[in-house]
Structure formats: C-alpha cells, structure tokens
Amino acid sequence: MAQTITEKIIAKHTEENQAKAGSIVSAKVDLVLANDITAPLAIKELEKAGIKTVFDPEKIALVPDHFVPNKDIKSAEQAKLLREFAAKQKITNYFEVGRMGIEHALLPEQGLVKPGDLIVGADSHTCTYGALGAFATGMGSTDIASAMALGETWLIVPQTKLFNYRGKKRDWVSGKDFILYTIGQIGVDGALYESMEFTGDAIENLSIDGRLSMCNMAIEAGAKNGIIAPDDATKDYLKGRVEGEIDIIKSDEDAKYVQTYDINVEDIELQVALPCLPSNSKGVSEIEKTKIDQVIIGSCTNGRLEDLRTAAKILKGKKVAKSSRLIVIPATQNIYKQALDEGLIDIFLESEAAVSTPTCGPCLGGYMGVLAEGEKALATTNRNFKGRMGHLNSEVYLSGPAVAAASAIAGYITSPEDID
Amino acid sequence: MTIKGKVHKYGANIDTDAIIPARHLNTSDPLELAKYCLEGLDKDFAKKVEPGDIVVAEENFGCGSSREHAPVSLKAAGVAAVIASSFARIFYRNAINIGLPVIASPEAVLAIKGSSQVEIDLEKGLINVEGKSIKTRPFPEFVLKIIEAGGLMNLTKEMVKNSKL
Ligand code: SF4
Numbered sequence: 243m244a245q246t247i248t249e250k251i252i253a254k255h256t257e258e259n260q261a262k263a264g265s266i267v268s269a270k271v272d273l274v275l276a277n278d279i280t281a282p283l284a285i286k287e288l289e290k291a292g293i294k295t296v297f298d299p300e301k302i303a304l305v306p307d308h309f310v311p312n313k314d315i316k317s318a319e320q321a322k323l324l325r326e327f328a329a330k331q332k333i334t335n336y337f338e339v340g341r342m343g344i345e346h347a348l349l350p351e352q353g354l355v356k357p358g359d360l361i362v363g364a365d366s367h368t369c370t371y372g373a374l375g376a377f378a379t380g381m382g383s384t385d386i387a388s389a390m391a392l393g394e395t396w397l398i399v400p401q402t403k404l405f406n407y408r409g410k411k412r413d414w415v416s417g418k419d420f421i422l423y424t425i426g427q428i429g430v431d432g433a434l435y436e437s438m439e440f441t442g443d444a445i446e447n448l449s450i451d452g453r454l455s456m457c458n459m460a461i462e463a464g465a466k467n468g469i470i471a472p473d474d475a476t477k478d479y480l481k482g483r484v485e486g487e488i489d490i491i492k493s494d495e496d497a498k499y500v501q502t503y504d505i506n507v508e509d510i511e512l513q514v515a516l517p518c519l520p521s522n523s524k525g526v527s528e529i530e531k532t533k534i535d536q537v538i539i540g541s542c543t544n545g546r547l548e549d550l551r552t553a554a555k556i557l558k559g560k561k562v563a564k565s566s567r568l569i570v571i572p573a574t575q576n577i578y579k580q581a582l583d584e585g586l587i588d589i590f591l592e593s594e595a596a597v598s599t600p601t602c603g604p605c606l607g608g609y610m611g612v613l614a615e616g617e618k619a620l621a622t623t624n625r626n627f628k629g630r631m632g633h634l635n636s637e638v639y640l641s642g643p644a645v646a647a648a649s650a651i652a653g654y655i656t657s658p659e660d661i662d
Numbered sequence: 663m664t665i666k667g668k669v670h671k672y673g674a675n676i677d678t679d680a681i682i683p684a685r686h687l688n689t690s691d692p693l694e695l696a697k698y699c700l701e702g703l704d705k706d707f708a709k710k711v712e713p714g715d716i717v718v719a720e721e722n723f724g725c726g727s728s729r730e731h732a733p734v735s736l737k738a739a740g741v742a743a744v745i746a747s748s749f750a751r752i753f754y755r756n757a758i759n760i761g762l763p764v765i766a767s768p769e770a771v772l773a774i775k776g777s778s779q780v781e782i783d784l785e786k787g788l789i790n791v792e793g794k795s796i797k798t799r800p801f802p803e804f805v806l807k808i809i810e811a812g813g814l815m816n817l818t819k820e821m822v823k824n825s826k827l
Contacts, residue, residue, distance in 0.1 A: 266804055283690045283730055291815040293822055309688060316688035366728040366752055382730035382756030388818040392825075396804055430675055431722040435751050464722060464750060519675065606684035606727075627679040627726060629702050 244494040246402045247471055248437040251377040251491060255360045263401040263498075271301070272376075273354060274389045275363030277345055278306035282320045283383035284364060285327050288391060296331050297393030303335040303354060303363075304328050305345040308602040313609040343574025343600045346370040346458060346542035350450075351574055353483030357472040358491050362389050367542050367624065369460045373453035374479070375472035375491065380461060400466045402437040403428075404499040407444035409508045414658050416552070417452030418544055418622065418642035420444070421459045422513035424505065426523035434464035436500065439493065444507040445470060450479045451548035455642075458543045459624050462520040512657055514620075515640040518628045526645055526657045535617040537568045537650040538631075539643055540598075541605045544622035545573030547580055549643040554586040556647035556658050557593040563653030568595035569611045575600060595650070607631045613638075620655060622646050665742045665763065665782040667714040669774055674720035676703060678753065681724065681732040692738035695731050699739040713740035716782070718774050720746065724753025733757040733764075743782055745789065747771045758805055759814040765789065767798040 243262075245253070253261035255269040276284050281304055288296075296302055306324050309317035328336035337348060346367050349355050357375030361368060364386035371378035381395070389395045405424060420440075425432065438460045445453065453470050460468025470476075471492040480488060511525035539545070539553050550572060562568045570590045572578035578600060581587050590597050604611030605623040613619055613632030618639065621631065626638035639655060648658040680702035682695055689695065700707035700717075717736065723746035724732060733756045736744065744757065747768040757764040763784055770789045773796060774780060781790040787800040801809065811817035 266802065279687045279729065279731075283734075286690065287815050291819045293819065308684075314688060320688065320690075364728055364730075366726065368728075380728040380752055382728055382733075382752060382759060384730060384759035384814050385755055388814050391818050391822055430725060431748065431750075434722065434748065461752075464725060466751060606679075606687075608684060612685075625677075625679070625726060627677045627702075629683055630679050634702060 244496040244498065246437065246439065246497045247375070247469055247491050247493045248377055248402055248439070248467060249399060251358055251360060252397060252399050254358065261399045263399050265399050266396060267399060268394055268396050269360055270394050271362050271389055272359040273301055273303060273361045274386060275303045275305070275345060275349065275361065275365065275368060276386050277308055277365055278310055278317065278320050278324055279308045280364030280383045280386065282323050284387040284390065285323060287384050287387035293391045296390045299332045300334050301393070302333050302390055303349060304333055305337050305342055305348060307342055307344050307600070308606065309608050310342070310601060311339050311599065341575055343577065344542045344545060344602055347546055347573035347577065350374060350454065351576060356480070356484050356488065357476060358489035362386065362395055366461045367458050369465065369467050370454055370458040370542060372457040372460065372467050372469035373450065374476055375470065377467055377469065379467045400435060400437040401500045402439050403433050404439050404441060404502045405505060406502065407440065407442040407505045407507050409444055409506045411444060411507045411510065414512055414644040415510055416642045416644065417448055417455040419510055419513040420507065421456040422515050422520065422523040422640065423510045425459065425463050425521045428463055430462060430519055430521045431464040433460070436465055438463065438465045438468045440468065440470045446473060449548055450475055451546040454546065455543050459520065462624055512645050513641065514645060514655060515626055517626050517637040517639065520624065520626060520640060526655065529655050532618065532655045534566055534620045534649055534654055536611060536613065536619040537566060537646050538604050538611060538619060538621040538623060539568070539646050540571030540573060541602065541623040542573060543624040544643050545571055545577065547577050549622060550577065550581045550586050552643045553647040554589040556644060556661060557651065558589050560593055560651045560661070562594045562650045565653045566650055568650040569598060569604065570595050571598045571601060571603060573600055604631055620646055620649050663784045665714070665716065665784070667716045667742055667780065669716050669718050669776060669778050669780055670707065670711065671718045671774060671776045672703060675722045675725055676719050677726035678724060678729050678732040679726055682729065682735045687729060687731055690731065692734050695735035696738035699735040708739055711739050711741065714742045715740060716780050717741050717744045718746070718771060720771060721748045723749050725750035728752045730756045730760065733760055733762045737762045745770050745774065758808055761813050765798055767796060770796045770798065
C-alpha cells in the first residue's frame with residue numbers, strides 16, 4: 243500500500259514493519275534527547291522506578307542549553323544533575339558549556355541526525371530534525387525516561403497534510419517566512435496530531451538552514467512532526483557529518499494525504515507574527531509602525547549561520563537605533579566560531595549589538611534579555627505567547643532575521659527594503 | 663473512579679507558558695510549581711483552586727512546549743481533571759503519563775458553565791453536568807494500560823523486568 247515518508251520511517255522501526263495512519267505502534271528509537279529543564283524530571287523518574295542503566299549510552303543526547311551557562315543557583319543545580327547523570331551513565335553525547343549549542347541546532351550539526359531516523363526528545367521543537375528526512379517528535383520527561391530505559395516508545399501513527407510550495411521566493415524571504423505564512427493560514431491547531439510534509443520546487447531550492455527553521459515550527463501548528471524528503475542538498479549537508487550509506491526515503495507518489503495545500507511562494511511577503519500567537523502572521527508591509535524596545539536574533543529557529551549572514555548583510559555599516567537594543571545569539575559554538583571567522587561578529591559589534599555565547603536564554607524568558615512591563619520585542623524565535631519573554635504585559639513579535647535586523651536599525655518594525 | 667468538583671473555565675489555546683511560565687522552570691519540585699499554576703492566565707488561580715477542582719477549557723489546551731511541569735503543576739495545585747474541547751498532543755501524553763485525567767469533549771465544554779458542578783465517571787467515560795449526562799470517547803487501550811499500571815514509569819519498570827527474564 244502507498245505510504246507517506248512518515249509512515250515508512252515509523253514502520254521501519256517496528257517489529258511488524260508496519261505503520262498505517264491512525265494505528266498505535268511500539269517503535270524503536272535511534273536517538274533520545276533531553277535538556278537542562280526536562281532531563282532532571284526524567285532522571286528522577288528513572289530513579290523512582292529503580293532503573294539503573296539506560297538502553298544505550300551512545301543513543302542519548304543531553305544538552306544543557308536553556309538556562310546554561312547557569313543563570314542562577316537553582317539552574318546550576320539542574321545542570322549539575324545532568325552532568326553527573328551523563329558521567330555515571332557514560333553518555334557520549336553530552337555537551338558541556340564551551341562545546342554546546344541550542345539542542346536543535348546542535349544535533350544536526352554534530353551529525354546525530356540522519357534521514358530515516360526515528361528521534362524522540364523531551365523538547366517540543368525536536369520536530370526540527372524532520373528537515374533532514376528523519377521522523378522526530380517532542381514528548382514529555384516521563385515519556386523520555388521510558389524511552390531512555392527501553393529504547394522504544396509508543397506512537398499513534400499520524401496522518402499527513404502535504405504543503406506544496408512552488409515558484410521563486412522574493413528577496414530576503416526565508417524558510418521562516420514560509421512557515422509563519424503557513425501557520426497564519428491553518429492556525430495554531432491546523433495540523434494537530436498530524437504530520438506536516440513540505441515539498442515542491444521552492445523547498446528543493448531552500449537551504450538546509452531554511453528547512454530546519456520550517457520544520458522547527460511544525461509544532462506551532464500543533465503537528466506531531468514536520469518533514470522534508472531528503473535530496474541532494476541533504477546529502478551535501480550530511481557529508482563529513484554522517485558516515486556510511488544514507489537511507490533516502492520518500493513518500494510514494496500515490497500516498498494518501500488528509501489535505502494538500504498548494505502555495506505559490508511569490509505571494510509570500512516577509513512575515514511578522516503579532517502577539518500573542520504564531521498564527522497572527524501578516525506581511526511586513528501591513529504592519530503599522532510599531533516601536534520595538536529589543537530585537538533578538540538567535541534560537542533554534544533562526545540562530546544558524548545563514549541567519550547571521552543575512553542579519554550581518556543588513557547591519558553592515560549601520561547602527562542599532564538609539565531607542566532599541568539588539569542581542570545576537572549564535573545557536574552553537576561552531577556557528578559562533580564561523581561567524582567570527584567570516585567577520586560577522588565584528589559587524590554586529592560595530593553596529594552596537596550585544597553578542598552572547600550560545601543559549602536559549604531570552605527565547606523562553608529565562609535570562610539574557612528578559613522584558614520589562616510594557617516592552618515590545620521582535621525576535622527570530624518561534625513563540626510569542628503572552629509573557630513568553632518576560633513580564634506578563636510585555637509583547638513579542640516574530641520574524642525572520644532580515645526583518646529583525648532591519649527593525650533593530652530603524653527602532654520600529656520594518657523591512658530591509660526600507661533601510662538605506 | 664469518580665471525580666466531582668467545581669469548575670474553573672477558560673478559553674482556547676491555553677499554552678504551557680500560561681500554565682507554568684518558564685521563569686519557574688529552574689525547579690522540578692511539584693509543590694513549588696503548584697504555587698505558580700496558571701499564573702500566566704489567572705494570577706489568583708493558585709490561591710483559589712481547591713483540591714478536586716476541574717479545569718475546563720476550549721480547543722488546543724496545553725499547546726506550546728513539552729514541559730511536563732505544566733500538568734505536574736496543575737496536579738500538585740489540586741486539579742483533579744482537565745476537560746477541554748481538544749488538547750495539544752504533548753500535553754495530553756504528559757498528563758496521562760503522570761496520572762492527571764484529561765478528557766476531550768467539545769460537547770461537555772459547551773454544556774459546562776463557570777459555576778457548574780461537574781461529575782466525571784472515568785471508567786464509563788461519562789460527564790454529568792447541568793442535569794445532562796454526556797458520553798465521551800473512552801480512553802484508547804494503551805492509555806488504559808498506562809493508567810492501570812499506575813503511570814508510564816510503572817509500566818516501563820514492568821517491561822524492563824520482563825525483558826531481563
Ligand atoms: S531556543 Fe527557544 S524554542 Fe528553541 S529549544 Fe531553546 S527555548 Fe526552546
């Protein structure tokens with residue numbers, strides 16, 4: 243029977259080699275992820291259940307990134323718990339400060355994600371890895387504790403919505419704009435429990451960084467996973483990161499989709515999502531002049547090299563508006579180093595931006611840029627829920643790096659076209 | 663198992679940042695998390711909630727992050743069950759895994775008023791409210807298995823033991 247890529251990958255991980263949308267299966271996992279917020283709960287659960295060893299210390303990734311470098315004593319204790327657990331269990335993929343990065347930028351970069359893999363993580367944005375043709379989904383700490391113990395998990399095989407993007411995108415438009423536009427169309431529960439499969443010539447022409455941004459936000463439409471079939475660009479990206487043959491799985495031509503959307507990307511303008519939902523997206527030209535107190539360029543959505551290059555191109559020779567402040571956070575240590583080598587960090591510093599070591603930090607209102615009452619931020623992150631970045635009466639607007647950089651210069655939300 | 667309690671009713675898309683803001687995630691202590699339960703939505707919730715109360719909401723309850731701290735804080739605050747028109751999937755799994763009953767029923771949500779007293783019969787999948795008895799979809803088999811085992815970790819423990827035989 244014809245199958246979607248998601249069904250094929252899940253099937254490959256079951257004993258019966260079967261997975262049909264709607265059925266419940268027990269599936270083997272290739273990688274289990276947790277971070278400094280979710281791992282402590284998982285570790286406690288394992289201890290409570292008296293489970294002494296994980297199923298495979300090489301198939302677990304622990305990344306302290308949310309409040310690390312430690313923001314306060316409590317978060318230091320959580321990071322310590324993680325560190326000690328990693329040492330005791332001999333977890334090979336534990337990433338200490340100085341080697342770490344935001345998990346969803348880090349794992350693909352480190353070659354821990356391959357097409358055809360089945361990955362579960364105690365973080366909702368685990369769905370990011372679908373960009374490389376893996377089935378990846380977020381779960382809670384107890385689910386992850388169970389997966390760490392058993393090397394398997396239960397899943398309801400999702401049905402799939404197909405999003406076909408065609409045409410040539412406009413200047414400055416990125417994967418972030420595609421996904422904000424799409425969530426604007428279908429809403430924050432538009433793909434609840436389902437798989438979002440992205441395809442079409444505009445996706446083939448999209449960089450891997452752009453694809454990662456798109457799949458990252460599948461959860462913002464309620465989806466279980468986002469996925470893009472691997473192609474030559476995927477293979478190029480994996481070269482030097484992943485050894486051995488790469489399993490190229492694609493949906494069958496006659497696979498069944500619950501719905502198919504046809505999107506002409508020529509219609510997609512640079513996007514901004516207004517508070518307090520990612521689905522409140524609009525073209526930047528439709529946004530009234532909105533003064534911005536703080537701009538954040540970073541996070542697992544848009545802290546990658548391509549994002550920093552875009553921002554630097556716009557910021558070069560310009561200064562951040564006096565009424566605003568810009569914080570740039572490269573998503574991993576390697577991205578940081580490469581940005582340094584390419585002179586991007588210099589451009590940021592010259593433009594009077596603050597540049598930080600990798601961390602989730604302000605994305606979830608943790609530290610490194612928490613908002614005061616009444617403040618407005620524009621961020622390249624993925625969530626603009628009420629109070630997400632600080633005070634309950636502060637507001638977050640979402641965009642890609644181009645609008646973020648331009649707005650930092652202007653001091654209000656604007657497009658790079660309007661910056662001379 | 664029957665749950666009977668007074669209702670706290672809210673709208674759609676109640677996200678996990680509203681249930682437990684991230685600034686409180688530097689701990690995983692349930693009682694500590696309970697103090698800030700629903701702080702992002704209703705500042706006084708933690709003060710007014712009483713053990714056995716039922717939270718009712720519209721579509722997509724628990725959307726956003728995967729933080730298990732969200733259902734943990736609700737449960738530790740005394741919430742006995744959540745009824746919503748629909749749930750975000752990670753929240754739904756998390757709630758079941760930690761033993762917080764969650765029931766998706768648009769019909770019940772329509773019938774329940776802010777001032778209602780609600781009675782839930784989990785085994786029969788019945789919600790009694792305002793003189794009506796509303797039938798909900800019973801839990802799928804695997805969920806019942808988790809509930810019967812007393813949570814996912816107990817089931818895991820059994821499975822680890824069995825695999826070692
Ligand atoms: S950058 Fe933000 S969204 Fe991404 S993992 Fe960190 S906190 Fe979550």
